[in-house]
Amino acid sequence: MTRHLLRDDDLSPAEQREVLDLAKRMKADRWGAQPLAGPQTVAVIFDKSSTRTRVSFAVGIADLGGSPLIISTANSQLGGKETPSDTARVLERMVSAIVWRTYAQAGLDEMAAGTRVPVINALSDDFHPCQLLADLLTIEEHKGRLAGLTVAFVGDGADNMVHSYLLAGATAGMHVRIGHPERYAPDPKIVDDARRIAEGTGGSVTLEHDPTAAVRGADVVVTDTWVSMGREEEKEQRVAALAAYKVTPALMAEAAPDAVFLHCLPADRGYEVEPEVIDGPQSVIWDEAENRLHAQKALLTWLLARA
Numbered sequence: 001m002t003r004h005l006l007r008d009d010d011l012s013p014a015e016q017r018e019v020l021d022l023a024k025r026m027k028a029d030r031w032g033a034q035p036l037a038g039p040q041t042v043a044v045i046f047d048k049s050s051t052r053t054r055v056s057f058a059v060g061i062a063d064l065g066g067s068p069l070i071i072s073t074a075n076s077q078l079g080g081k082e083t084p085s086d087t088a089r090v091l092e093r094m095v096s097a098i099v100w101r102t103y104a105q106a107g108l109d110e111m112a113a114g115t116r117v118p119v120i121n122a123l124s125d126d127f128h129p130c131q132l133l134a135d136l137l138t139i140e141e142h143k144g145r146l147a148g149l150t151v152a153f154v155g156d157g158a159d160n161m162v163h164s165y166l167l168a169g170a171t172a173g174m175h176v177r178i179g180h181p182e183r184y185a186p187d188p189k190i191v192d193d194a195r196r197i198a199e200g201t202g203g204s205v206t207l208e209h210d211p212t213a214a215v216r217g218a219d220v221v222v223t224d225t226w227v228s229m230g231r232e233e234e235k236e237q238r239v240a241a242l243a244a245y246k247v248t249p250a251l252m253a254e255a256a257p258d259a260v261f262l263h264c265l266p267a268d269r270g271y272e273v274e275p276e277v278i279d280g281p282q283s284v285i286w287d288e289a290e291n292r293l294h295a296q297k298a299l300l301t302w303l304l305a306r307a
């Protein structure tokens with residue numbers, strides 16, 4: 001059966017490990033594997049803006065011997081005139097995989113149900129699983145392991161990155177702490193799913209309203225924009241509600257002395273994070289951005305081998 005990556009728990013703990021190990025090998029030998037030779041085409045569709053995702057998929061597909069077809073929804077029939085399911089039926093006749101950045105998770109579910117080629121979530125309102133593969137790869141490179149580490153996400157608790165950290169972090173056996181205001185909390189169903197996964201991996205999930213308690217002793221500190229794509233009109237109320245959750249040098253000092261800082265980018269310096277942190281010695285954001293390339297090449301290779 002065709003495999004997809006629509007949310008982070010589509011990969012079991014053993015499968016996540018396989019993809020991360022493959023990513024390490026592919027990073028060490030960038031042009032050593034050409035599973036898309038032909039060239040086969042991969043469609044990469046954007047309903048929302050992107051720099052990293054667009055470039056890393058385009059370059060990664062070319063590295064793998066394939067040809068990327070970048071589609072903006074604004075200039076296509078998808079997103080108004082044609083359903084995800086009909087779009088998938090057309091694309092699968094010509095492309096080897098579909099990568100889609102969109103709003104509602106339901107659209108991705110419909111796209112995947114309607115096709116025999118792998119569908120990859122390149123960010124939805126609910127999840128960002130490609131980013132998590134890159135983040136886990138980066139954390140492992142810097143800390144030497146994942147299982148048993150404590151990762152603290154501080155900020156907008158209803159964010160797609162939070163949901164992905166909950167699922168992917170639990171899958172990796174990490175202790176995932178979310179520091180968030182009551183108003184912006186993770187989806188309780190996803191928290192339950194993450195807790196179930198953590199029971200099997202030795203990880204754990206903790207929700208905290210106190211940002212200092214969330215970060216205390218953590219090995220990894222993460223944040224994300226307070227104003228995700230599609231939420232621009234809520235900026236004023238979000239900035240007010242999230243002000244106490246800014247990652248400042250003082251908050252970072254509560255983490256373990258050798259903690260690393262991650263941010264998927266783009267960042268709003270002075271809002272969710274102070275420049276002294278994101279541009280400081282504990283920040284690994286540029287490795288994290290580069291690792292989108294290696295992680296997604298491994299993911300595509302892994303999914304195509306099972307298609």
Ligand code: CP
Pocket residue numbers: 049050051052053054123131264265266
């Ligand atoms: N982190 C991330 O997904 O960046 P882009 O929005 O630039 O793709």
Ligand code: NVA
Pocket residue numbers: 123159160161224225227228229264265266
């Ligand atoms: N949470 C952010 C991530 C951007 C890569 C957003 O959805 O806009």
